[in-house]
Amino acid sequence: MEIDIIIDTLTNCLVRTETGEECDTEYRLVARTITKQDALELKARGWKFDWSLPHQNGYEVYELLLENDDEVQGMIALKHIRDQYYTHVDIVEAAPFNVGQTGMYKGVGAHLFAIACKLSWDAGNEGYVQFTAKTDLVEHYIKMLNAKCIDWHTLYIDTYGAIALIKKYFKEGE
Numbered sequence: 001m002e003i004d005i006i007i008d009t010l011t012n013c014l015v016r017t018e019t020g021e022e023c024d025t026e027y028r029l030v031a032r033t034i035t036k037q038d039a040l041e042l043k044a045r046g047w048k049f050d051w052s053l054p055h056q057n058g059y060e061v062y063e064l065l066l067e068n069d070d071e072v073q074g075m076i077a078l079k080h081i082r083d084q085y086y087t088h089v090d091i092v093e094a095a096p097f098n099v100g101q102t103g104m105y106k107g108v109g110a111h112l113f114a115i116a117c118k119l120s121w122d123a124g125n126e127g128y129v130q131f132t133a134k135t136d137l138v139e140h141y142i143k144m145l146n147a148k149c150i151d152w153h154t155l156y157i158d159t160y161g162a163i164a165l166i167k168k169y170f171k172e173g174e
Contacts, residue, residue: 001049001053001090001091001132002132002133002134002153003089003091003092003131003132003133003134003137003141004133004134004137005092005093005094005108005109005112006099006109006137006140007109007110007113007140007141007144007145008101008103008106008107008108008109008110009106009107009110010107010110010144010168011106011107011110011111011168012168012169013025013107013111013169014064014066014073014105014106014107014108014111015105015106015107016104016105017102017103017104017105017106018104023066023067023105024066024067025064025065025066025067025073025111025169026065026066026067027062027063027064027065027115028062028063028065029060029061029062030060030061030062030063030075033052033055034051034052034054034055034061035052036050036052038051038052039051039052039053045096046095046096046097047093047095047096048093049091049093051075051077051091053091054077054090054091057079057090058079059077059078059079059090059091060077060078060079061075061076061077062075062076062077062078062112062115062119063075064076064108064111064112064115071095072095073094073095073098073105073108074092074093074094074095074098074108074109074111074112075091075092075093075112076089076091076092076093076112076113076115076116077089077090077091077092078090078116078119078120078129080119080120080123080125081125081130082123082124082125085124085125085126085128086120086125086128086129086130086156087116087117087119087120087123087125087128087129087130088129088130088131089113089116089129089130089131090131092109092112092113092116092131094108094109094112095108110144110145110165110168110169111169113129113145113157113165114165114166114168114169114170115169116129116157117129117157117161117162117163117165117166118162118166118169118170120162121162121166126159126162127157127158127159127161127162127163127166128156128157128158128159128162129156129157129162130150130154130155130156131154131155131156132153132154132155133147133153133154133155134153135152135153138152138153138155141155142155145157145161145165146160146161146164147161148161
């Protein structure tokens with residue numbers, strides 16, 4: 001699937017747009033399978049993607065949350081391709097209330113990619129993350145995430161880019 005999340009800013013955590021307050025985060029694996037009904041409920045709440053598809057295709061789904069809060073700020077679907085030493089990202093989406101200039105929190109998109117880089121690192125893939133970008137966002141991801149091109153819309157984040165994102169979004173010991 002083509003990734004089309006806007007990386008609004010690189011922050012140390014999520015930043016409340018209205019006040020500039022920095023808010024600590026956590027993430028968790030969605031342990032139960034997201035059903036078609038669950039996906040329809042997400043769509044009814046404004047989510048764009050069919051979140052039942054990643055589980056059907058062998059991807060893990062992770063939720064980004066504010067610390068000690070169960071409201072999902074964004075989600076990412078990824079799969080570790082261990083024999084080729086990279087992690088593939090299928091879908092990345094900020095919660096509907098975090099989209100655009102007036103979104104509640106800034107930094108969601110980059111934070112989701114930082115989670116992918118950290119999980120790639122933890123899986124032994126040295127932080128490498130690959131994804132397919134919407135064509136009009138290729139340059140945006142190159143600039144904001146230090147991504148590199150494989151072809152005209154397939155991008156990757158290498159070890160150096162991953163380390164930068166991991167250091168930005170994760171405190172030592174996480």
